[in-house]
Amino acid sequence: MSTPTPPVPTVREAHEAFVSGHSGSSAVEVIQAVWVVFPALVVTAIVVQGRIGWWWFMGECVIIVLPLVLSFTSLANYTLEMWLTMTALAASSLYLVSQLHIPYSKSGYVDKKRVGCVTSLRGMLNLVATVAILAVDFRSFPRRFAKTEEYGYSLMDTGAIGFVIANGVVEGRKRCSLWFVVRDGVMLTILGVGRLWLTRMADYQHHITEYGLHANFFFTLAFVKVSCSWWAWRLKMSGAVAVAVCLCMCHHLWLTAGGGEALVFGPAPRDTLFLANREWVVSMPGYLASYFMGLALGSYIFSSVRNNTPKLTNMMVGLAVCLFGCVLALHNYLGPPSRRLANPTFVLFAMFFSILALAHYLVAETLVSSILPGLSAIPVVFHAINRRPLLCFLLANVITGIINKTINTLAVDYPWDVCIIATYTLGITAWLAACTRNTALTPSG
Secondary structure, eight states: OOOOOOOOOOOOHHHHHHHHSBOOBHHHHHHHHHHTTHHHHHHHHHTTTTTOOHHHHHHHHHHHHHHHHHHHHHTTHHHHHHHHHHHHHHHHHHHHHHHHHHOOOOOSSSTTTHHHHHHHHHHHHHHHHHHHHHTTTTTTTGGGGSSSSSSSSSSHHHHHHHHHHHHHHHHTSSSOOHHHHHHHHHHHHHHHHHHHHHHHTOOOOOHHHHSSSSHHHHHHHHHHHHHHHHHHHHOOOHHHHHHHHHHHHHHHHHHHHHHHHHHHHHOOOOHHHHHHHHHHHHHHHHHHHHHHHHHHHHHHHHTTTTTTTHHHHHHHHHHHHHHHHHHHHHHHHTTOOOOOOOOOOHHHHHHHHHHHHHHHHHHHHHHHHSTTOOOOOHHHHHHHHHHHHHHHHHHHHHHHHHHHHHHHGOOOOOOOOHHHHHHHHHHHHHHHHTTHHHSSSOOOO
């Protein structure tokens, strides 16, 4: 008797299986995957030297964007070597410029309303998300960087919650009226509903255990915006830290003693709206806690030491060391991070990642300004992304959907997959730069 042939999975089923069931990587590898950006900022500042125009903008993209794309794809196993190579190039460039005393322009784009390290953090997180949103659908993107199924450190997981932290850094210090908060919340909710409707209509692949059957990241942003933004500005740094710690403690009790963890990972059918979206509901306190941690960080940066770079650098380095110890302690005593739960370990690792990034940006800024006084290490590409982060995220989602419905990404071989990812990323950054052309790509005088 012949064995029945198993059914061939559809393209959608193959894509869903391709992005599901992963256990992540190590914390060190997640950090190494993006750390090539920091020495690239120094190289960019020395090569571009504040000069403005499309050719110089594309030069920034070649130095910053392409290495990041390669770090996520074909050179993912050599991220440490990439970082060492770029660091050696940055050090050599600094030495040569200091010895040759090359004249440079100081007429580059400078946004005095924003703090350079915060601009770079938001630009980097959005750039990482932009690359990963499409790259995860290609085979050149390592599965260890994809979103985890239960527990583990993951590049994509860290980028998602890092987006919320970055929003807390800049939004929490603003005094917003309830009307504007509700307006933004409604807009984000409409985007979430639109994404849900389009994925259903187009029979697009959907990773159910990411946020649930109906929820998506736009709903997360909307809930955080409406529930926090209109009153969070009243909190000082200590108050924001207290709220974040209280949320993490209560959330951990819910996950353990309250059965939240068993509910998310259990076999309960998704037959009610709550159970269908249990990942979104259970993880929400963790995202709220990350927002308030970002609020506390932003309060410190903007209120006291925004113009004192050495003091801010020392503080960020000290905080990174302290948080590193806290992450190790939470990992050992409370368990590894979990995206689906947004447990305290997950929240604190994302905070450690963000503060470590801020410290590196401050070091890069200090090195550049010591050799080329008056010149900023913040590239125009980060300024362009920082001015319209939601548009960047929306473009990444829409274009990724178009590409996935046009071609079968699982059938694209190397190097064509890397070429598609690089072209898509460069196209989005150029589009954002065009939207800010009057301020970001023309000289400031």
